[in-house]
Amino acid sequence: MTTTEDDDVDGAGLAGIIEIPPQASGDEGDRWLQLVREHDMLVVAAPRERVNPFTRTMARYPPPGLAEIKAGSRRVGCTIWFEGNDPGDAAEIHVHAWPEDRAPVGALAREIATHSGTYRELE
Numbered sequence: 001m002t003t004t005e006d007d008d009v010d011g012a013g014l015a016g017i018i019e020i021p022p023q024a025s026g027d028e029g030d031r032w033l034q035l036v037r038e039h040d041m042l043v044v045a046a047p048r049e050r051v052n053p054f055t056r057t058m059a060r061y062p063p064p065g066l067a068e069i070k071a072g073s074r075r076v077g078c079t080i081w082f083e084g085n086d087p088g089d090a091a092e093i094h095v096h097a098w099p100e101d102r103a104p105v106g107a108l109a110r111e112i113a114t115h116s117g118t119y120r121e122l123e
Helices: 028-038 097-115
Strands: 012-021 042-044 048-051 058-061 068-070 076-083 093-099 118-121
Touching: 012 076, 012 097, 028 042, 028 093, 028 097, 068 097, 076 097, 093 097, 097 118
Parallel strands: none
Antiparallel strands: 012 093, 012 118, 042 068, 048 058, 068 076, 076 093
C-alpha cells in the first residue's frame, strides 16, 4: 500500500497507521468490523451512492472498511481498513484526524493496536 502524509479524508489528514499482522485464520477484517460495532468511539459510516467524478458511474461511498471516530456527538476523525495485496501481507488501518483532534484519535489508535497490531504515528 502506498500512502503519503498528504492523504486525507474530508479534510482530516493521515495521522497514523495501525499495521495488523496476518493471522492464520484470515479473519482480521471480520474482527475489525466487530470492534467497530462494539467500541463507543467508532461508528460504521452509513453507505450512500454518488457519482465517481473520474468514471462518471455510480459508486458506493464510503468504502466498506471506513469507520467514523466520534468524541461525544462530534466527528473527530475516521479509520479506513486496507487488506494486504497478497496472502501473508499485513493489513492496515489508516487513521485520519483533524489537527486539533490528533490527541484523542491517537489515544484510540494506540488502544486498538494493543489488541491487534502496532501503531505508527505520523508527524
